[in-house]
Amino acid sequence: MIAILDYRAGNLTSVKRALDHLEIPNRITSDPRVLSSSGGIIFPGVGAAGSAMRNLRENRLDEVIKSLVLSGKPMLGICLGCQIILDKSLENKTSTLGLISGTCDKFSQELYDESGQLINIPHMGWNNIHMKKDCPLFKDVPETSEFYFVHSYYPVPDPDYVIGITHYGLDFCSVFGRPGLWATQFHPEKSGKPGLKILSNFYIYCLENL
Amino acid sequence: MLSKRIIPCLDVRDGHLTKGVKFRGNVDIGDPVETARKYYEQGADEIVFYDITASAEGRGIMLKVVEKVAATIFIPFSVGGGISSLEDMRATLLAGAEKVSVNSAAVINPGIISQGAEAFGSQCVVVGMDVLKVKKSRTIPSGYEIVIHGGRKHMGIDALWWAMEVERLGAGEICLNSIDADGTRNGYELELTRLIADNIRIPVIASGGSGNPGHMVDAVTLGRASAALIASIVHYGEYTIPEIKKYMNDAGVKVRMNW
Numbered sequence: 001m002i003a004i005l006d007y008r009a010g011n012l013t014s015v016k017r018a019l020d021h022l023e024i025p026n027r028i029t030s031d032p033r034v035l036s037s038s039g040g041i042i043f044p045g046v047g048a049a050g051s052a053m054r055n056l057r058e059n060r061l062d063e064v065i066k067s068l069v070l071s072g073k074p075m076l077g078i079c080l081g082c083q084i085i086l087d088k089s090l091e092n093k094t095s096t097l098g099l100i101s102g103t104c105d106k107f108s109q110e111l112y113d114e115s116g117q118l119i120n121i122p123h124m125g126w127n128n129i130h131m132k133k134d135c136p137l138f139k140d141v142p143e144t145s146e147f148y149f150v151h152s153y154y155p156v157p158d159p160d161y162v163i164g165i166t167h168y169g170l171d172f173c174s175v176f177g178r179p180g181l182w183a184t185q186f187h188p189e190k191s192g193k194p195g196l197k198i199l200s201n202f203y204i205y206c207l208e209n210l
Numbered sequence: 211m212l213s214k215r216i217i218p219c220l221d222v223r224d225g226h227l228t229k230g231v232k233f234r235g236n237v238d239i240g241d242p243v244e245t246a247r248k249y250y251e252q253g254a255d256e257i258v259f260y261d262i263t264a265s266a267e268g269r270g271i272m273l274k275v276v277e278k279v280a281a282t283i284f285i286p287f288s289v290g291g292g293i294s295s296l297e298d299m300r301a302t303l304l305a306g307a308e309k310v311s312v313n314s315a316a317v318i319n320p321g322i323i324s325q326g327a328e329a330f331g332s333q334c335v336v337v338g339m340d341v342l343k344v345k346k347s348r349t350i351p352s353g354y355e356i357v358i359h360g361g362r363k364h365m366g367i368d369a370l371w372w373a374m375e376v377e378r379l380g381a382g383e384i385c386l387n388s389i390d391a392d393g394t395r396n397g398y399e400l401e402l403t404r405l406i407a408d409n410i411r412i413p414v415i416a417s418g419g420s421g422n423p424g425h426m427v428d429a430v431t432l433g434r435a436s437a438a439l440i441a442s443i444v445h446y447g448e449y450t451i452p453e454i455k456k457y458m459n460d461a462g463v464k465v466r467m468n469w
Binding site: 013014017018020021109113114117118120121122123124125126127128142144145146148150167168189190191192193194195196 | 211212213215250255280281284285286304306308332333382383411412413434436437466467468469
């Protein structure tokens with residue numbers, strides 16, 4: 001069973017619908033026991049880092065998540081969930097979980113796209129990922145696939161953890177992690193078939209590492 | 211590099227897909243859930259539902275449609291038509307829509323934009339603008355005026371000013387519909403599209419007037435739109451979405467070709 005972390009922020013149901021469609025057993029939960037007994041955790045989310053961390057701390061979920069991940073529980077962070085895995089976010093000057101060293105920065109207003117126009121902020125729509133290293137989540141995902149992004153902040157992890165990069169005004173890291181802990185800035189649950197493939201690859205990894 | 215989006219728009223009335231002839235007769239043309247699934251399979255980048263019932267009863271039916279669509283397609287979709295309160299927004303988002311679109315309600319009560327952005331995030335709030343070309347005047351310096359009720363009611367508001375205002379209020383995106391171009395199939399109103407797109411930093415979806423894939427290329431190049439809304443040219447099968455995308459790709463526009 002995959003636990004979808006409920007921290008009273010973000011769109012939890014869209015991840016649930018995608019897992020239901022893939023026939024992957026799942027539960028939306030904030031119960032430490034359920035999180036602990038799950039095969040893996042998905043940390044979803046849209047929203048602001050500040051209120052998300054506040055909600056996590058109020059329920060001591062920050063500590064629960066940290067200790068589960070450090071003891072080897074697989075976790076996938078999506079969008080805000082990905083930013084929270086790092087040390088701190090510039091958004092609301094929030095100190096975040098710190099599972100992987102790094103920060104989040106805001107897209108500068110002064111960036112230009114390929115046609116010489118100032119970029120729109122947020123970065124909203126479909127974009128590519130250039131893989132810097134192999135990642136089991138991307139197994140059998142065609143390289144030309146595109147993924148759905150909606151964000152104004154982007155992760156800047158320790159370079160050792162960078163898996164994929166995306167260009168939008170600048171090159172930013174759109175996938176990072178290490179075996180068992182991954183984060184995607186895009187929304188796999190809204191990225192059509194390639195996105196669904198990533199979710200099922202995560203589930204397969206969880207099953208193989210129970 | 212970010213792709214330009216192709217967005218089919220589905221008009222829904224009492225839970226059925228309809229094709230209106232400029233706010234007059236409506237013909238039932240099928241099931242919205244099945245049609246959305248077909249467009250998803252064909253590579254639509256996003257889907258827009260426009261509820262033309264907009265009665266209390268119709269809203270309930272629409273929410274059921276939204277729930278079914280959300281369980282069927284895994285790309286973003288938005289719902290507009292008759293959304294006039296924070297509660298309408300919440301119900302629609304909870305049913306599974308990614309975004310809600312407000313049009314007349316935002317003109318009458320601009321506060322709904324900032325309230326919606328505050329409650330659900332800017333990325334959820336699309337503002338639809340119906341625009342008519344008029345003589346330039348002191349009140350309408352751009353020569354484009356905001357109208358509501360399908361163009362029947364002039365609001366005395368300048369479209370460029372309004373676009374900048376909705377951005378300031380926290381809208382995440384603008385769906386810019388030219389009433390003059392709508393239904394003509396002669397192409398999008400490029401001058402208007404570019405005027406708005408050049409003066410705001412949130413994405414603009416061009417709407418109204420598409421008759422062939424070349425028009426869509428123009429909308430996202432000359433018009434500088436981030437996306438193009440399409441309706442009858444795909445509903446009646448003149449072009450499929452893969453054909454449109456291939457055309458755009460061949461013309462040098464970055465579109466999502468692998469889905």
